[in-house]
Amino acid sequence: MITSIAHAxxxxxxxxEALDFYKNKLGxxxxxxxxxxxxxxxxxxxPKSNSQLQLVLAExxxxxMFSKDAxxxxxxxxxxxAFGAGVFETENCQQTYDALVAKGVEFMQPPTEQLYGIEAMGVDNSGNWFSLVQR
Incomplete structure (x- = not known):
């Protein structure tokens, strides 16, 4: 029986460059x-607060694994x-957004009230978008 997901x-x-972004900008x-x-x-x-699910930064x-064409x-x-890096949760979306913008992280959408909470939409240095959410 599968009990959890360890990597995505x-x-x-x-x-x-991705390591630098995820480590030094996102923390x-x-x-x-x-x-x-x-x-x-x-x-x-x-994320420092949760090592249960780790993100594989794959080039x-x-x-x-891949042909040259693939x-x-x-x-x-x-x-x-075209790809999303996932949903990153935070306790305070505006505060985290401000801190990330100060570190040079680009956002496509500032913190905005949604049905499920407050969400900002960012992008990593490869072009993957991510959602920053405060439930």
């Missing part, structure tokens, strides 16, 4: 950072902003 993947254009912790044979890098991050490259297509979609 976010495709990024450059793992080192995430590094879970794993392992380089294995063939140039593959297993890199995970998570699509030609190799065992890797190129995924990279193109990332650049277009």
């Amino acid at each position: 993947t976010i495709y990024v254009l450059n793992q080192e 995430f912790e590094v879970g794993d950072d392992m380089k294995v044979e063939g140039g593959f890098r297993w890199l995970t991050v998570y 699509p490259k030609e190799g065992p 890797a190129d297509k995924i990279r193109s979609l990332v650049k277009e902003g």
Whole structure:
């Protein structure tokens, strides 16, 4: 029986730049950072308050998981902003938004009242959008 989800993947254009963004702008912790044979890098991050679900910052490259064509297509979609990085919860959306804007994080929508709470829509440095939500 499956009891939880341990990892979710976010495709990024450059793992080192994505690591800098998630660690130094969003304040995430590094879970794993392992380089294995063939140039593959297993890199995970998570919010300081919760390591139960880690985000895999995956750079699509030609190799065992992707053909060159598939890797190129995924990279193109990332650049277009076709993927979401998820919903990041906060206790105070306006305060977190202000702090992230001061660190240079771009937002497509400022904190706005929604049916489910207050939400701001941001984008990481690869082009993945994310939702910042205060329930």
